Amino acid sequence: xxxxxxxxxxxxxxxxxxxxxxxxxxxxxxxxxxxxxxxxxxxxxxxxxxxxxxxxxxxxxxxxxxxxxxxxxxxxxxxxxxxxxxxxxxxxxxxxxxxxxxxxxxxxxxxxxxxxxxxxxxxxxxxxxxxxxxxx
Amino acid sequence: xxxxxxxxxxxxxxxxxxxxxxxxxxxxxxxxxxxxxxxxxxxxxxxxxxxxxxxxxxxxxxxxxxxxxxxxxxxxxxxxxxxxxxxxxxxxxxxxxxxxxxxxxxxxxxxxxxxxxxxxxxxxxxxxxxxxxxxx
DNA sequence: TTAATTCGGACTAAAAAAGTCGTATTTATG
DNA sequence: CATAAATACGACTTTTTTAGTCCGAATTAA
Ligand code: FES
Ligand code: FES
Numbered sequence: 001x002x003x004x005x006x007x008x009x010x011x012x013x014x015x016x017x018x019x020x021x022x023x024x025x026x027x028x029x030x031x032x033x034x035x036x037x038x039x040x041x042x043x044x045x046x047x048x049x050x051x052x053x054x055x056x057x058x059x060x061x062x063x064x065x066x067x068x069x070x071x072x073x074x075x076x077x078x079x080x081x082x083x084x085x086x087x088x089x090x091x092x093x094x095x096x097x098x099x100x101x102x103x104x105x106x107x108x109x110x111x112x113x114x115x116x117x118x119x120x121x122x123x124x125x126x127x128x129x130x131x132x133x134x135x136x
Numbered sequence: 137x138x139x140x141x142x143x144x145x146x147x148x149x150x151x152x153x154x155x156x157x158x159x160x161x162x163x164x165x166x167x168x169x170x171x172x173x174x175x176x177x178x179x180x181x182x183x184x185x186x187x188x189x190x191x192x193x194x195x196x197x198x199x200x201x202x203x204x205x206x207x208x209x210x211x212x213x214x215x216x217x218x219x220x221x222x223x224x225x226x227x228x229x230x231x232x233x234x235x236x237x238x239x240x241x242x243x244x245x246x247x248x249x250x251x252x253x254x255x256x257x258x259x260x261x262x263x264x265x266x267x268x269x270x271x272x
Numbered sequence: 273t274t275a276a277t278t279c280g281g282a283c284t285a286a287a288a289a290a291g292t293c294g295t296a297t298t299t300a301t302g
Numbered sequence: 303c304a305t306a307a308a309t310a311c312g313a314c315t316t317t318t319t320t321a322g323t324c325c326g327a328a329t330t331a332a
Contacts, residue, residue: 001288002138002224002258004251006321009227012247028277037240041323048279061330062276077254088138091145104173111148114270115140118213121261122138125254134250137319142290164308177292184310197299198307277329284323290316297310302303 005086007046008077010038014047015075016135018056018068026065046084053083072132078123080131088126090119141222143182144213146174150183151211152271154192154204162201182220189219208268214259216267224262226255 013036018027029047033040047066051058055075056066081088089095092103093112100106149172154163165183169176183202187194191211192202217224225231228239229248236242 001222002140002226004138004226009247016246030277039322042321044278045280045322051278058278059330060278060328062274063331064277064329066278086137090138090140110152110272111145111270114265114272118261118265122258125257129250129254134247136246136250166308175291178290180309181291181311187309194309195299196297196309198305199300200298200308202309274332276331279328280326282324284321286321287319289318292315293313295311295313298308300305300307302305 005081005084007042007084008081008086010036010043011046011050011080011084012131012135013038014043014050015055015068015072015131018066019072019135021067024067026059026067028065031065049084053079055080055083072135073130075131076127077129077131077134078126081126088119088122090115094119141217141220143178143220144217144222146172146179147182147186147216147220148267148271149174150179150186151191151204151208151267154202155208155271157203160203162195162203164201167201185220189215191216191219208271209266211267212263213265213267213270214262217262224255224258226251230255 014032017032017036021027029040029044032038032047033043036043047056047058050056051066055069057069058064058066078088091111092098093106093109094116095102098106098112103109106112150168153168153172157163165176165180168174168183169179172179183192183194186192187202191205193205194200194202214224227247228234229242229245230252231238234242234248239245242248
């Protein structure tokens with residue numbers, strides 16, 4: 001089944017929440033988790049990845065939390081997916097230098113090139129789609 | 137990870153094999169499985185689905201096997217995916233009449249419409265891509 | 273000092289995909 | 303008619319991936 005990971009879905013709702021927060025106040029994981037019905041621990045991990053990925057800024061300690069570091073218009077779906085360690089990889093040979101370890105057919109794989117082309121189209125689609133497009 | 141199911145990959149190789157068979161002779165699962173390095177039992181199930189889906193015709197009994205029932209140009213990737221019981225479903229709410237059972241957010245889900253649009257684009261892509269495009 | 277918060281890794285559980293097995297049915301051929 | 307080689311079909315197991323949980327540490331406002 002070709003599906004978008006739940007973590008990406010959760011990240012979208014979290015970003016939406018933060019983007020609607022008045023005058024750039026930061027939001028705690030607890031706050032987002034409760035209001036958006038997302039498991040706390042899971043969301044905590046997602047937020048840490050978003051912070052590492054530069055999408056949000058964190059403040060530690062009591063009264064800490066997260067703020068958006070850029071506008072949803074500036075975040076592509078593809079970037080979000082990458083930050084959350086998810087991948088678009090149609091076949092095992094869709095990597096830079098595929099070895100027989102990736103797939104034994106690699107030496108003489110007739111589907112590699114055509115598959116790559118479709119995958120590229122999907123990547124383009126995910127590149128031009130912004131988080132803003134998805135949460136408005 | 138957005139990936140194409142192995143069964144779809146296997147089906148492509150099987151169809152390629154059958155399409156290259158001279159004068160419409162039928163191919164047994166054993167024959168395809170060995171030449172294409174695909175687990176016998178798994179391929180057997182795939183072939184049965186392809187037969188039910190009308191892509192290939194089966195002949196039972198000794199000297200039986202499968203023949204293509206249409207040309208690879210006439211089979212879209214989407215059709216192949218559907219026949220093999222795989223789905224393109226980005227979120228749980230990407231169904232005809234989503235209930236709160238599919239996802240509790242369904243009543244007021246802001247990502248449903250925009251997600252549906254991207255998913256539609258992917259479906260279009262998979263509709264215009266034929267098996268022939270993938271195995272040449 | 274304390275309590276609320278992020279940080280980060282290890283772990284478990286659930287779901288999906290991949291693969292295996294057993295038994296029945298079909299049919300060409302000796 | 304008996305046999306062997308093939309498909310038919312469903313149940314089952316294993317592996318992989320995703321989702322979710324837990325715990326202890328570090329940070330910091332009050
Ligand atoms: S599918 Fe295996 S190498 Fe391309
Ligand atoms: S994501 Fe749950 S209803 Fe759309």
